[in-house]
Amino acid sequence: MKEKIWQAIAECLDAHAAEKNIDELLTNAVLQVFEAAQPTRMAIKYIGKRERYSDGLYLTGDWVSGQAKMIEVVTAKKMLDHPDVYTSGQKEAASEAVDPDPPLGDEAPHLDEARQAIMGMNKEAIKQFVANNFSGATLKLPTNTGVEKYRLEAIRMIDQYHLGE
DSSP states (O other): OHHHHHHHHHHHHHHHTTSTTHHHHHHHHHHHHHHHHSOSEEEEEEOOSSSEEEEOSSOOEEEETTOEEEEEHHHHHHHTTOTTTEEEOOGGGEEEEEOOOOOOSTTOHHHHHHHHHHHTOOHHHHHHHHHHHTTTOOOOOOTTOOHHHHHHHHHHHHHHHOOOO
């Protein structure tokens, strides 16, 4: 890296030594080297327990066990905070480059409908909804927990894992 910076400075001085704005030109040359040297994506590999996984937290799409994708560095670093689910992958093995999807909102009215439906359900109906929509998952809440906590947990799952269309 140091060598690239010195080379950029030397090339800039050779080409523009007589110009009045040489400081600005040197600064721009160094910044271009830094930008070129900094990766914008890094390979992330899914190592979670599920064979198939739909990422609702970082919005990086669907994953298959062992799959690697090129993920934007900022998001990738957050994903690596979960070492039981993600690890650094090899760039060559990455199947695709992924930009996290924009947050769902008006684009996913079925999620709003599901949240509304949860509000009218009792505990047993909420448990059944979760089991049907999240691959047999169960809500692990104490039996004396009120229906509101069940609703909040089901809505959290909708927001995190989404639902099929």
